[in-house]
Amino acid sequence: AQSVTQPDIHITVSEGASLELRCNYSYGATPYLFWYVQSPGQGLQLLLKYFSGDTLVQGIKGFEAEFKRSQSSFNLRKPSVHWSDAAEYFCAVAVYGGSQGNLIFGKGTKLSVKP
Amino acid sequence: KAGVTQTPRYLIKTRGQQVTLSCSPISGHRSVSWYQQTPGQGLQFLFEYFSETQRNKGNFPGRFSGRQFSNSRSEMNVSTLELGDSALYLCASNAGDRTDTQYFGPGTRLTVL
Numbered sequence: 001a002q003s004v005t006q007p008d009i010h011i012t013v014s015e016g017a018s019l020e021l022r023c024n025y026s027y028g029a030t031p032y033l034f035w036y037v038q039s040p041g042q043g044l045q046l047l048l049k050y051f052s053g054d055t056l057v058q059g060i061k062g063f064e065a066e067f068k069r070s071q072s073s074f075n076l077r078k079p080s081v082h083w084s085d086a087a088e089y090f091c092a093v094a095v096y097g098g099s100q101g102n103l104i105f106g107k108g109t110k111l112s113v114k115p
Numbered sequence: 116k117a118g119v120t121q122t123p124r125y126l127i128k129t130r131g132q133q134v135t136l137s138c139s140p141i142s143g144h145r146s147v148s149w150y151q152q153t154p155g156q157g158l159q160f161l162f163e164y165f166s167e168t169q170r171n172k173g174n175f176p177g178r179f180s181g182r183q184f185s186n187s188r189s190e191m192n193v194s195t196l197e198l199g200d201s202a203l204y205l206c207a208s209n210a211g212d213r214t215d216t217q218y219f220g221p222g223t224r225l226t227v228l
Contacts, residue, residue: 032214043119043205043219051214090158102148102171103207103217105158 002027002095006106013081014114021076021109023091032094033074034103035065039087047089050074061085086113117142119208119220127226133194136223140187140208146170147189148217149181152203161204164189165211193225201227 005024013019025031032051036044048059055067065076074091088110092103120139128134140147148171149161160173164183181191187208193200203222209215 034216036219041221041224043221044207046216046218049216092158102160102163102173103150103158104160107157 002093002104004091004093004104004106006089006091006109008109009107010110010112012112012114015083016080019076019078019081019085019111021089021091021111023074023076023106024072025074025091025093026072027093027095031074033065033067034092034094035059035063035074035076036090036092036105037087038090038108044090047076081111081113083113083115086111119206119218121204121206121220121223123223124221125224125226127228128196129228130196130198132196133192134196134225135190135192136204136206136225138189138191138206138208138220140189140206141218143210144208144218145187145211146209146215147183147187148207148209149189149191150205150207151175152205152222153199153201158205161191196227198227201225 003026007022034049035047038044047063048057050057050067057065063078067074088108090108091106122137146165148163150158152158163171167183178194183189205222206220207217209217
């Protein structure tokens with residue numbers, strides 16, 4: 001069955017430090033992969049997505065992610081974290097039934113930023 | 116362009132009652148999906164509507180239902196509420212093509228007492 005695993009429940013980094021959030025997926029076909037961010041009490045905002053092509057994807061707010069098929073991974077990175085990046089981050093894979101897909105989400109990684 | 120809107124934002128109900136949540140998609144979007152978010156289960160897909168037809172359905176009991184109107188607005192209904200239905204209910208819309216990105220609304224926080 002399709003699934004998404006985010007191994008880290010909570011990560012704390014210092015402001016200005018680099019960040020990598022891990023995501024592993026299980027899906028038989030070519031995956032469509034997404035990273036979303038959720039601030040407290042808010043909905044989900046799309047950071048970036050991978051459908052095909054270049055395996056290094058650039059997103060908003062300085063985030064990027066790299067798709068590695070051999071490792072079934074889609075890790076999110078940012079070279080320098082800002083205090084405003086504190087939020088919960090969700091990796092998702094689109095699963096298709098019929099003509100449209102729904103998203104299967106990982107459990108999320110909560111990011112805290114130390115001043 | 117206005118984003119996805121959901122009403123109400125907060126709702127308190129008691130066990131056994133029913134509730135209806137509303138979602139207005141981004142203008143021009145024809146697909147609306149609903150997700151339930153809880154601390155224990157995370158984000159789970161409920162169902163998707165496209166052109167007033169349910170196109171996809173998650174693994175939830177029949178107490179959870181939805182519909183979509185001709186203007187693409189969608190409602191979801193939960194009957195005979197249980198304590199475990201307390202959650203953030205998120206609505207997402209997209210243009211309808213399989214590769215389109217889903218854009219999420221702010222959610223409706225439902226508390227069942």
